[in-house]
Amino acid sequence: MYHVRNMQVKIFGVRGYCFGVANMILVKRTRETLYSALLLQDISFFDSETVGDLTSRLGADCQQVSRVIGNDLNLILRNILQGGGALIYLLILSKPLGLCTLIICSTLGAIMLVYGQYQKKAAKIVQDVTASSNDVAQETLSLIRTVRVYGTEKEELGRYEMWLERLADVSLRQSAGYGLWNFSFNFLYHATQVIAVLLGGMFILSGRITAEQLTKFILYSEWLIYSTWWVGDNLSSLMQSVGASEKVFQLMDLLPSDQFASQGIKLQKLTGRFEFLDVSFRYPSRPTVSVLQHVNLSVHPNEVVAIVGLSGSGKSTLVNLLLRLYEPTNGQVLIDGYPLKELDIVWWRERIGYVGQEPKLFRMDVSSNIKYGCHRDVGQEDVEWAAKQAYAHDFILSLPNGYQTLVDDDLLSGGQKQRIAIARAILRDPALLILDEATSALDAESEHNVKGVLRAVRNDLKMKRTVLIIAHRLSTIQAADRIVVMDGGQIVEMGTHNELLVKDGLYARLTRKQADAVA
Template sequence: MPRRAENDLPKAKITASSLQRGLQIFKFSGNHRWKFYLGLVFLILTSATALAFPKLVGMLVDCAKEGNLPKANNIALGLLGILFCQAFFSFFRLSLFIQFTEHTLGNLRLALYSHLIKLPMTFYSQRRVGELNSRLSADTSQIYDTLATSLAEFLRQFTLIIGGIILLAFMSEKLTLMMLAIVPLVVIAAVIFGRFIRKYSKKTSDAVAESQVVVEETLQGITNVKAFANEWFEIGRYSERIKEVINLGIKGGQYRGYFASFIILCLFGSIVAVVWYGVVLIIQGDMKIGELVSFVLYSIFVGASFGGIAEIYSQLQKAVGATERVFELLGEESEQIKSVPQSDIPKIKGEVAFEHVAFSYPSRQEIQVLRDVNFSADFGQKIALVGPSGVGKSTIASLLLRFYDIEGGHIQIDGKDISQYDLETLRGNMSIVPQDVILFGGTIRENIAYGKPEATEQEIETAARRANAYDFVNGFPEKFDTIVGERGIKLSGGQRQRIAIARALLKNPAILILDEATSSLDSESEKLVQEALEVLMEGRTSIIIAHRLSTIRNADKILVLDKGEIIEQGTHSELMLHENGLYRSLSTLQFS
């Protein structure tokens, strides 16, 4: 499905409670709130000068009948003065609103991102990244547009409608009643009709997009199309989509024709009716020619404002909805994480114990992933976790990092329950080298230093040497300043793994987690990475999730999991003695 466009953002009903929630946005304005209030003053001044303009134009027209040139000159100068003032007020109105909005939205985006990144894994297991990214981009952009322009424009249009109607009533009550009986209704009808046409145009656009999906799928899978000799089948599929586009386009064209006819007949007809009645009043002596000119200009102001305010109200509804969704995320309970330099985190020894641990993922409560898991790892030991896919090996690593809280039992580190450690100390003493290493899109230096942001150049180079990464890094023209690309795409799998190992070495963790770190590498890369891993595992407790059993033969203890339980444990030699054991069966399959 295509990503939701900003124009398609859902709307929220504007009520007293929704407005109150929307006003929370001002909390993020800091010491820039005065710019919004001063901008409102300039907004009122802009509206006032706009309302004075038609009156002076009418007086200028009357000067022609009176033959009063000096008065005409003075009024013309007054009009130029009003235009100058309006330009002056408009500049400061826009400038102040934009300054207020930029600072407010900058603070909001930073607060939202800072909050999102502190939310627990239970939250991310139930939300899509695209949805969260939309909150940061589409929703905040909608709020920006509203604060910068839509809100001010709504207030300006509202002021013009109220002020315009009051001034019209002073000029001629009869003509005002006639205008209000015709023009606003016609304008509102035109707005509703216009919205219907835009929705129909969107249907046509969606149909075109669906036809392009057929083209994209066909061209991407052209080998399959040719292999199955399905060219005519695909042409038929595309033909059906094109027919739908044609039919929608023709209907849309007819509706646009009706709309054009409506505008010519009704909208301009209503203006003719107002002018005709004004002429009647002039003939009867109830109105001057200049007053009629002013009245027509005021009527255009009021009519245009009626038309504009409906669309702006729609934008405000979207902004209220966007604000509610943003504050809904800000209301989620985050993990308590403090900003602590890696060098200041207290060191732990690294003795691990799982006692009768039971766990189910919050999003799948009905499935128990781990049940009554018991094992211990002394300082410096290598503990390997093996078993079929989906038996809970990676879950044990996630629980050790406290991405999730357990349902039953205890996890202890150095004899202390894991829940009693603050997250900085706990995670600051652990490192993970996953199967699919994700690097950030900066330099190699920045990615290695991610394990210890305050590391010196010497420390980074030493970590690279120990991870078997220094030689290949030095082979690049930019050396440690080489850009790795998005997710490390410019590096091979083995190179990414060694950068991840260097990152872990720099952090110098007490507990190391290796999640199938060599399973997707070729033999040469695996040899280099395995050598680096041996260096990394020295002098620290290592939890190794293994797919290739050859990599864990020398482990101090191997835990065999099946259906969330540890069904066998021991060294490689001990487990191979179990004739009908799962470990022996897995080994036989891999090495036969």
């Protein structure tokens, strides 16, 4: 008996180890597949999804999947084998008693299936509510300075508590369902014992079975019904895992963006000429709002073009279309005469240097941030050269560890982050340099230095490239070859700084207003 027990322990230990390894591989591959699927979605996908929700799917939901193999399937398999063996032995001992026990276990199994389906739905709701609460917490903590300044701690706590109350409500109903399932098991378990004693006693009196056989029957019937219980309990847990992971599998099934699915054209040489031909655009998340209307614009190689206008006039949207973050609703964008949608998207973006309005730096050292996205081999000398061009070298050297300093939100000012982002764009040696409000966080001296960069880009033959600038500060773009003025999603004026002042249109009014504001 000891040897049999010892052998069982070893077999269960080996099985547990195998399931544990399978579980680890499953969770790892699930997270990799989900993360890969998310990275390859269109930008419009992220307009409708929140970061907190997606990170919750990657974290809690994927971990929930681990219960499927690591615990649930493991125990379900074991108890099915044990219960099946017990049932076969019961039928050998007494077919009538065995059939009665089988009917009771079947009833318990039917209740188990209904309860499992309920748990699946409840688990999906729990994961959705949990993701929403995580999203609120992430948003609040990332904007904690704004919350503190406006004194809205109680309001944010109330938003978070609202989701916690919904979570508590669902959990309460889950507990009630578990209580009913537990009551059903206990009732049927005792019913099995009563039936076994009554029918077994009658069979003993009629000489159909012996007292020893009845004792064995009662012991094995308990084993069978407890195995059924464990199968039901683990099946319920399995259904919870399936419900919780439903959203994960939906996200994993998303097809990659068409930009990555098809391989486009790679031009042998990029001159930097681009055109917008009758381009109109509406954001997928706001299909009723027309952002651009019949825009026609041609930018020549090595030309510095500035786009200005009031907020919401469509300036940044033009950049988004040029970066192919979105596709035009109507019209097309041409690069050196080729439709942008026919070009290889990775090849195209490698040849663009982009600095956004609010440049985001990664939590890595300064040198790595500057080299980020640069696919050619660059050394530290190249990094420092780019930093000097962006007038960032001096303040970087003043940091605790110079270029090896780990970037932190509190460590750098907005202007310093923008200069690092400009250095990152310059290091790529792009054919097209896009500065989207890239001087908005710079002080007067830094802005003057960046103007020097623009002048160098414009005049140095070695740095010749097409430059597109979007700016609210009109002083930044006075030396541009051409200034494009936008209003209401349309181009309303175009010319040099002096030509537009003579026209006395929107650009002239904006210039006067900024001059009055400075005065």
